[in-house]
Structures are given as structure tokens and as C-alpha cells.
Amino acid sequence: MKPVLQITLGILLAGLVMLLVRIAYSGYIEHRVTQGLNEIALKQKQAEATRLEALKIRQKIELQLRQQAKQEAARKSLLAKQKAKERKRKNDAWRTYYTVPDICKSYESDEQMVNCVNHKADAKGKFEKAYASGDLILLR
Incomplete structure (x- = not known):
């Protein structure tokens, strides 16, 4: 019976060694999988941080562009107001400068109309x- 007992113990010992090898291999595989998952999680965190930083930069640029657009709109509005004020000033000066001659207040002939239009054009020039x-000096 001794050889049967030795064979049985050998088989049990081989089974035990196989079990220990399997446990060690499973632990190694679990460690590698955990390590891979940790690397993926770290890469995802880095990608998210990069995305958030890019979003902040984009928002900052958009804010700057909006501010520049507001400043440009304000500048254009001020310029338009200044131009309108200058046009009004010039029109007022023209109305003060030019007095329609009595003869041109009502036309009696085409020649008179032409002379009046020419008179006004010369005065405008x-x-x-x-x-x-x-050099314009307005006395009115």
C-alpha cells in the first residue's frame, strides 16, 4: 500500500502546486488588469483636464472677442454720432450761409431757373x- 499512498500524496502535492500556481497567476492577471484600468482612468482624467483647460481658454477668447466687438460697436456708434453732428453743423452753416435771392424764389422762365440753379451751385462750391x-465766418 505504500506505493499507492505515495502516488496519492504525489497527486495531492501536484494538485496543491497547481492550485498555488493558478492562485498566483490569477493574482498576477488581476494586478495587470487593475494596473491597466488605473492607467486608463489616469489618461481619462488627463484628457478631461486638458478638455477643461481648452474650454476655459476658448471661453476666455470668446469673452475677449465679445468685449472687442462691444468696443468696436461703441466706437462706430460714437463715430456715426460725430459724423451726424458734423453733417447737421455743416447743413446749418449752409442754411445760414446761403440766402436764396428774391428773384429765385419763383421762376418766370427756364433761363431764370437755370441762372438760379447755377447761382446756388456756385455758392455751394x-x-x-x-x-x-x-475760413468760413458766419455773421448770422
Whole structure:
């Protein structure tokens, strides 16, 4: 019986060694899987941090662009107001500068109308030159 007992013990010992090898291998596999999952989680965190940083940068740029657009709109509005004020000032100066001659208040002939239109055009030319040069003096 001794050989049967030795064979049985050998089989049990082989089974025990196999079990220990399997446990060690399972532990190794579990460690590798956990390590891989940790690496994936770390990469995901890094990607999320990068995405958030890019989002912050994009939002900052968009804010700057909106501020620049507001400033540009304000500048254009101010410029338009200044131009409108200058046009009004110039129109007021023209109305003060040019007085329609009594003869041109009502036309009796085509020739008279042409002469009046020419008179006004000449006066407008002189006014434009004087206004542009700053030499215009209005007494009214």
C-alpha cells in the first residue's frame, strides 16, 4: 500500500502546486488588469483636464472677442454720432450761409431757373471750399 499512498500524496502535492500556481497567476492577471484600468482612468482624467483647460481658454477668447466687438460697436456708434453732428453743423452753416435771392424764389422762365440753379451751385462750391479750409465766418 505504500506505493499507492505515495502516488496519492504525489497527486495531492501536484494538485496543491497547481492550485498555488493558478492562485498566483490569477493574482498576477488581476494586478495587470487593475494596473491597466488605473492607467486608463489616469489618461481619462488627463484628457478631461486638458478638455477643461481648452474650454476655459476658448471661453476666455470668446469673452475677449465679445468685449472687442462691444468696443468696436461703441466706437462706430460714437463715430456715426460725430459724423451726424458734423453733417447737421455743416447743413446749418449752409442754411445760414446761403440766402436764396428774391428773384429765385419763383421762376418766370427756364433761363431764370437755370441762372438760379447755377447761382446756388456756385455758392455751394464757395461754401464747400470755405468750410473745408475753416475760413468760413458766419455773421448770422
